[in-house]
Amino acid sequence: MRKWLLWGVVAVAGIALPYILDDYQTFQIARVTTTALPIASLVLLTGWSGQVSAGQGALFGLGAYTCAIAIVSGGLPWPVAVLLAMVVGLAAGLLLGLPALRLSGMSLGLITLSLAVLFPLLLSRFKDLTGGPFGIQTPPVRTPAGIQLSSAQFLYLVTFVALAAVFALLALLCRGRTGRALDALRLQPAMARTTGVDTRRLSVLVVGMSGAVAALGGALNALVLQSVVPDAYAFTFSLALLTGAVIGGIRSWAGALVGAVFVVYVPQLVSDTVGDTLAGHWTQVGYALVLLLTLYFAPQGLAGLGSRITTKIGERRAHQNFAP
Amino acid sequence: MSGVLSVTGLRARYGGVEVVHGIDFDVHEGEIVALVGPNGAGKTTVLRGISRTVRTQGTVTLLGVGTHGKDAASVARLGVGHVPQGRGTFADLTVLQNLRLGLLARGRAHRRHGDADLTRMIDMFPVLGEFLSRPAGALSGGQQQMLAIARALLARPRVLLIDEPSLGLAPVTTSMLFRTLRELRSDWGVSVLLAEQNARLSLSIADRAVVLAGGLIVHTGPSAEVAESGELRRAYLGSAAEQAVTR
Numbered sequence: 001m002r003k004w005l006l007w008g009v010v011a012v013a014g015i016a017l018p019y020i021l022d023d024y025q026t027f028q029i030a031r032v033t034t035t036a037l038p039i040a041s042l043v044l045l046t047g048w049s050g051q052v053s054a055g056q057g058a059l060f061g062l063g064a065y066t067c068a069i070a071i072v073s074g075g076l077p078w079p080v081a082v083l084l085a086m087v088v089g090l091a092a093g094l095l096l097g098l099p100a101l102r103l104s105g106m107s108l109g110l111i112t113l114s115l116a117v118l119f120p121l122l123l124s125r126f127k128d129l130t131g132g133p134f135g136i137q138t139p140p141v142r143t144p145a146g147i148q149l150s151s152a153q154f155l156y157l158v159t160f161v162a163l164a165a166v167f168a169l170l171a172l173l174c175r176g177r178t179g180r181a182l183d184a185l186r187l188q189p190a191m192a193r194t195t196g197v198d199t200r201r202l203s204v205l206v207v208g209m210s211g212a213v214a215a216l217g218g219a220l221n222a223l224v225l226q227s228v229v230p231d232a233y234a235f236t237f238s239l240a241l242l243t244g245a246v247i248g249g250i251r252s253w254a255g256a257l258v259g260a261v262f263v264v265y266v267p268q269l270v271s272d273t274v275g276d277t278l279a280g281h282w283t284q285v286g287y288a289l290v291l292l293l294t295l296y297f298a299p300q301g302l303a304g305l306g307s308r309i310t311t312k313i314g315e316r317r318a319h320q321n322f323a324p
Numbered sequence: 325m326s327g328v329l330s331v332t333g334l335r336a337r338y339g340g341v342e343v344v345h346g347i348d349f350d351v352h353e354g355e356i357v358a359l360v361g362p363n364g365a366g367k368t369t370v371l372r373g374i375s376r377t378v379r380t381q382g383t384v385t386l387l388g389v390g391t392h393g394k395d396a397a398s399v400a401r402l403g404v405g406h407v408p409q410g411r412g413t414f415a416d417l418t419v420l421q422n423l424r425l426g427l428l429a430r431g432r433a434h435r436r437h438g439d440a441d442l443t444r445m446i447d448m449f450p451v452l453g454e455f456l457s458r459p460a461g462a463l464s465g466g467q468q469q470m471l472a473i474a475r476a477l478l479a480r481p482r483v484l485l486i487d488e489p490s491l492g493l494a495p496v497t498t499s500m501l502f503r504t505l506r507e508l509r510s511d512w513g514v515s516v517l518l519a520e521q522n523a524r525l526s527l528s529i530a531d532r533a534v535v536l537a538g539g540l541i542v543h544t545g546p547s548a549e550v551a552e553s554g555e556l557r558r559a560y561l562g563s564a565a566e567q568a569v570t571r
Binding site for chain 1: 408
């Protein structure tokens with residue numbers, strides 16, 4: 001009950017934010033909500049099903065490019081382009097999941113690693129379609145007539161609703177029968193099969209779903225930034241997402257949001273501190289440092305640490321109330 | 325009695341080595357069949373072949389439906405429960421989560437009775453009820469074995485395959501566990517194929533026994549008869565040792 005109340009407060013705060021913040025700050029938090037989506041896809045994939053992906057940044061990029069191409073070259077309205085990006089992400093995820101079944105162990109990790117390395121190169125190579133190194137500029141999303149919001153406010157609310165819907169759907173999916181099957185798949189796949197879990201189908205389905213969610217994030221991110229460029233989806237971005245997922249909490253939906261704040265704001269903070277020239281280098285150092293500290297002191301991530309502290313405070317209060 | 329499980333010409337190999345050489349046997353409705361034999365006789369492989377956790381040749385049918393070409397999950401949903409050797413539990417999950425996993429394989433007809441069966445199971449193994457929120461890995465060996473059996477039963481299988489349940493357990497715990505196994509068929513209407521190295525123990529609760537040695541069936545018959553047979557002794561001790569015992 002307390003958890004639902006907390007999520008209710010987060011939802012109200014999320015909806016209220018664009019009315020409090022200016023357009024630039026709203027733009028920044030829209031980057032956070034769109035980045036939380038690929039991290040949530042990692043929570044599902046790694047935290048719940050036990051499969052590792054090093055290429056979620058590429059699937060995010062695939063969604064971004066699909067959306068941008070569909071709008072600019074295909075002339076599609078942005079909502080249709082976003083849906084198309086999700087379908088392409090789902091298909092890409094299923095295609096990645098199928099060969100991984102034939103191999104064992106870390107095969108999905110290695111396949112997605114190859115994808116993450118190849119994806120920016122492919123974007124630069126097929127420049128007729130992708131715009132090459134300069135990418136594609138997308139037109140701004142206009143607020144529908146009759147709604148008294150700026151473009152930034154409207155777009156943020158769209159990303160926020162999408163994120164809330166994805167969180168709710170994934171959280172529901174990971175409860176009940178499917179959640180139990182995912183637990184079994186993650187912990188002991190061979191024994192899961194003898195308890196009736198179709199581990200092959202479930203694995204592929206989860207990889208597909210995580211592809212769709214990552215692509216959704218990418219598509220919305222492209223609308224927020226109004227541009228897509230290959231450098232934004234480099235291998236290091238995939239690693240940043242994975243780092244964000246671990247720091248936030250690999251099995252926590254709230255952790256996906258915490259991880260996204262980390263992925264969006266750390267590079268900016270580093271850039272403000274050491275300057276643009278050294279920012280890339282020091283950002284990597286910052287990621288590594290925070291990742292190590294998290295693994296040592298909060299292996300369940302910052303969201304897990306938060307709930308542990310709340311539980312401890314609750315226990316202490318209860319103890320004080322009942323102490324003689 | 326009708327045949328619930330029928331095994332015909334079952335062969336299994338690991339790499340280039342054949343370890344089960346074409347065996348035939350049936351398990352009838354409500355029957356407990358003991359699969360006995362020394363280490364390396366092929367008991368575990370036979371159970372794994374039936375549950376399709378290893379690939380085999382030959383025919384396995386459950387209530388007339390062949391399992392050829394099916395994977396382990398489909399066979400489980402068809403009605404084969406498998407309690408593997410060792411601690412067959414998900415150690416990181418709680419006792420309750422382990423039990424609920426058992427409900428995944430049950431057919432649609434049994435799904436709505438899940439919670440009622442869960443309560444029934446806790447009545448049958450009260451010790452599990454005491455530790456519902458405890459991680460399964462924190463239970464004792466005997467308790468984990470009970471949990472593994474309970475989880476398999478909650479799938480409402482037609483045949484339950486149990487592999488070496490006495491392994492690593494204290495004699496008192498083993499006796500208690502075997503008493504429970506004897507009650508399974510009446511309480512849950514399940515047939516049991518029990519692979520157990522401790523022949524005396526398994527024959528004490530089984531209706532029939534199949535004696536395996538070197539991947540072949542060397543004797544089969546009612547438990548009481550098998551218990552007295554020289555074939556059983558020969559399977560365990562070898563022919564020279566059997567002669568010495570007889571003398």
